[in-house]
Amino acid sequence: MKQTKHPYQTRIDPLWIIFGSLGIVIVPFFIWASYARIDQISHARGQVIAAAKTQEIQSAIDGVVEKIFVREGDHVKKDDHLIVLEKSQAQAAYEDSKAKVAALKAALGRLKAEVYEKPLVFDDSLKEYPEFVENQKALFQRRQRALNDDITALNESLALAKEELSLNLPLLKSGDIGATEIIRLKRQIADLKGKISNTRNKYFQDSQAEMTKAEEELSTKKQELVNRTITLERTTISSPMNAVVKNILVTTQGARVRPGDVIMELVPSGDELIIEAKISPSDISFVKRDQPAAVKLDAYDYSIYGIFHGTVKYISPDALVEQSQEGEKYYFRVLITMKQIELLAKNDRTIELTPGMTAQVDIITGNRSVLTYLSKPIIKTFSEALHER
Template identity: 35%
Template sequence: MTLSIKKYKYSFPRPGVGSFLLVGILSFIVWANFFNIDQLVRAQGQVIVKDRTQVIQVADGGVLRDLRVSEGEIVHKGQVLALLESERAHAGADEVQNRLAALSISKIRAEAEASEVQPNWGSFQKTHSHLVKTQRELYSQTRMAVLKEISALTEHYKLALEEYKVNERLFDSGDVSRVELMRARRMSIEAEQKINAIWDKYKTDARREIAKIQEEIVSQQSKLQERQSILDHTTLESPVDGIVKSLRVSTLGGVLRQGDELMQISPTNSQVLVEAKVSPADIGLIQIGQPVILKFDAFDYSIFGSWKGELTYISPDTLLEQGPDGRSNTFYRVQVSISDVQNKGSKVEHAHIKPGMMVSLDVLCSQRSVLFYIAKPIVKAFSGALGQR
């Protein structure tokens, strides 16, 4: 008996287009869920220095006598930049100093009169001998006039006192009445009081003069400080180490008014920052400490790459500026710090970064999946559609 075996061939059904489409959609959803995209806030900024550009102004006006720097020159703190004519300032300060010396000498004379002592002129005898001579003569004349008047009254007092003593003896013997004795006594007392009154007036007038002189001295000292300040400001010095820029006036003999700008100095040893303006619509996405990608317009990004920075400042409120079209624009001011440590190995060296360079900023706010951006309009549409007014 012969057995025959038949071979059966089983064939699986070929997947249709719908299956491929479903697998593709599922794969895309998985990829979109795990693939993240950086969420950025973009802005335009400018390189600045932390200490800001120093504006050299003329405090009190004057004529430019000497200009000792030129635009682009490196200067150091305390270096003399320019000199203004100082003759008038010197004359003004000398005038006040002479007035103070005259007042001080007058005060010495008045204090001597009030204390009934000889005046001690001190160093003024050498420095201002002509003023001392005038006050010495005034002291002598005033004192002689007082002494002359007192001398006459003293004679009158002596006569009145002698008359009283005579009447006192006659009263004891009964030759004059008590009324005559009291009249003589009153005349002697009045003469003595007049002498004392003259001395008191002499001293009181001296004390009043001292108070008036002291008040004038205080006023003149304040004026001297003002004149000395004007004199000091005729020498313009650099407040920082930096580079001279924007030299406004270079003509010797040119007249500068009070507050006029002579030049600007850009600090060289100050920390470099990037300052930018962020739209109020994006301010909710950024916060201090976020990393920032910086692209300098002066260096081709495709060749030199970018720099890394950190967001260090956000203005507490919006600021307002007038746009070129005349419209007002609001923005938040932000600052980004940069350092060599963060950008070690960069093709752009820190020394090549100059104040005033324009910069494009990308603030790295967070990361979102592709699926989030795909679903965002759908979720937004449904959230509005399901609400009821």
């Protein structure tokens, strides 16, 4: 049967179909690529460090290790004991100084009572040394009795001399005795009065001199006691902060340590923990302060716990160098602070950061369009190709 052709039927070229299809796909793609933005990221490895530096614990005195209370990795609180040094000598020296100070205080209590003629009053700290107080009380009483006995004897002699004078005065008038005898008796009375006064004055002067000497000696002994107290306290080495024991350098009981020797290292805990990242010199020109950073802690799977956010807070002003298997490697030190609220709870679990944890750090240095990103290799190739050497 013979086919008839429709007079208006036209044949469409397949190439137009292909180009049309590509246009439908490519044109919207280019429009999207012109407006869609992607982040520019500088990648680096990082490590959790304490904002405060590692604390070296040193011995302040010469001593022998008696006991070690901690092991590496232990968490310690402020004032927890770390190490105790043998303290028998320091304790004996302290007790000796303390006793000498107490003895001088007791003596001063007696001397002040003698000088100022007041009742005996002793320092409350002497309750630990009742024997010193009793000795000074007994000495005070003996000295008072001796003084009173001397004064009493002199007063009795004075009374007799006065009585003798009164008996001889009538005889002088009658001419039975001469004036010389009366003068002698009056001189004797004056001498006795002088002896009474001198006895009292000597008692007070001796007490005053002894008190001055005791006060000077007490000042010296108090300073000696302070020094020996410090030495005794330093036999117990305590943690100055909440921390984690990082490295114990003296591990043997009986080991001798000298002033300035490092005994162990502590890493502060409870303070702000930050990420220390090492940025390549090729990327450092893009990294600025306050740029956001995404942190993936190796200890916490980011597919489960997600990404932690931080902010660039410090960039070293110059490149640093470290030794690696490939030789010297240059880097810039960058510090990133973490958002503390994210560390409190993540998937119903508190995130515990420990100094030394490693992490992948992605610092967002900017953004650009997808079209720019895709065209960059082409532009770079043409730019390099269109140059003649």
